[in-house]
Amino acid sequence: MSVEIGIASLSDRQPCTVDGRPTTEAGRTAEIIELGVQADRAGLDLIGVGEHHSRDFAVSSPAPILAAIAARTGRIRLTSAVTVLSVHDPIRVHQDFATLDVISGGRAEITVGRSAYPEPFALFGVDINRYEEIFAAKLESLLRLRSGSPETVPHPVQDPLPLWIGAGGSPASVARAGALGLPLILGYLGGSPDHLRRLTDLYRATGEQAGHGDRLRVGVAAHYFGAASEHEAAATYPHYHDFLRPKSPGGGGFVVSEQAFTEGRTLDRPLMIGTSEQVTEKLLHLHQAIGYDRLQLLADWGGLPQSQVHDSVHRLAGEIAPALRESAD
């Protein structure tokens, strides 16, 4: 199959990992830049860096992080994952990523979406109750900027700058991406391939109806760990639990039981956590269901030790990606 295979980091961080290592924002940031360099060397297609606005994450502004990766790499594509467009000035977003595109020789992308958390709205003083309206207006501005109105500097190397819609599962977001003929990246964090299929069917139907049939592309974002053994895969559970647990009383998040974690790793469920063979089988199964064009696998969550993350990324590049590419469509 022809599919772009990449990784992402959300920069999640706690003061201390579940295995007792203290962390810093600076250390976490350095790890992410190294991860980008390593993914480039390993031949992966893409790295995405998330934007968050609470102490539970190290990165609030992906563009400078991606620029630092760009300066040390030559091939890998670079995207936000996601830019919280509704709290920013679309002009500055376009300038930042056009600058990244120039720095990287045409490797920048913007992925815009809704924040999974309320913090950015409070911080930037944007009324979360007017989210839909504000997002739609800013997306329209960004689309105009991409087509040169108003003209801004620098002009990206890619014309226009690639722009993806990131969606968690809202049919309205999916239909909007289709209607605009924009590529769509779907979070596969719960449910099953059948559930995703309903969303990709909606996307493709809306897109084709709007005359964008040849521009439609589907990406999938999922949680990933490529382990040396079933034992190593299962042993990541405490990290996964720590990654998703609510970080404050009543705060957002999920308490994932070990049973739910184990269940999530089965064929029809979203967790891409297992040996290379297990993950390859799940990704092929998902491809049969929805025919994706891009994978963006969250590689460094819950304080996994950096050496394990590196090995996992090398399994993706060296074992899983070749197996996917060699398979029939």
Place this chain on the structure above:
Amino acid sequence: MSVEIGIASLSDRQPCTVDGRPTTEAGRTAEIIELGVQADRAGLDLIGVGEHHSRDFAVSSPAPILAAIAARTGRIRLTSAVTVLSVHDPIRVHQDFATLDVISGGRAEITVGRSAYPEPFALFGVDINRYEEIFAAKLESLLRLRSGSPETVPHPVQDPLPLWIGAGGSPASVARAGALGLPLILGYLGGSPDHLRRLTDLYRATGEQAGHGDRLRVGVAAHYFGAASEHEAAATYPHYHDFLRPKSPGGGGFVVSEQAFTEGRTLDRPLMIGTSEQVTEKLLHLHQAIGYDRLQLLADWGGLPQSQVHDSVHRLAGEIAPALRESAD
């Protein structure tokens, strides 16, 4: 004397240089990143990158450019020159430069100031007639953010993030910097050391009156070229003329005659364009007049060939800087 010595680039660019070389935004951007790497290797203390919003400049967003330089350097300090604060969200400015600070291991600075051009106000929809009020309010926000209110992520390595006020010569701006106890960088683009002295006297008097005597620092920004010979220095005139000429009928800028250029290169005038000996003499003379703490010399203007810029930067690092540092205060 103890003085920080650095360079700056405003990224000025025309489609074709006066000596007939076509240019691109991407090429100009790559030159600036290389200039930062070279300045670091040569031992200079600082590189500043300007922000502009017209086609006459390649860079609109300095933070990603500085991040790319940070990724390839280990020592040089990195600043905007200047951030047009009045058109941006101070929260995002602080996040971008705190991110740069983390990437660079504590080498980021923000220099804020008024744009010399009207384009940013038109582009971002900010009323230029309300400039003073908007700038003052956003500077107040930025100062609060630096002291942790509201708390944003990432926290800079430096606490607080260094913040300079860039001023062209407005006594009000100079007095504001003094009253706030912020370091001040003054453009020395016309006038004489005596003229600058009136401004630094005002800055120091205002600062001392406000109880900030020990926090006051003065930087000087000037146009620079360190030549191998008087002949090479004089021959830069067509580039200097092209740098400053109005780029559209009625547009901003100055037509600099060859006589004014030559006059500007004399001891009591601002152009730091000459042999290392000539420039050193002028900088010592200026230091006697105003006692600056930092120099930020515009190194790559008017389409000067990159090889000449590199040689000029090496003269600054290898000949002028040592001569200044060895001189008595």
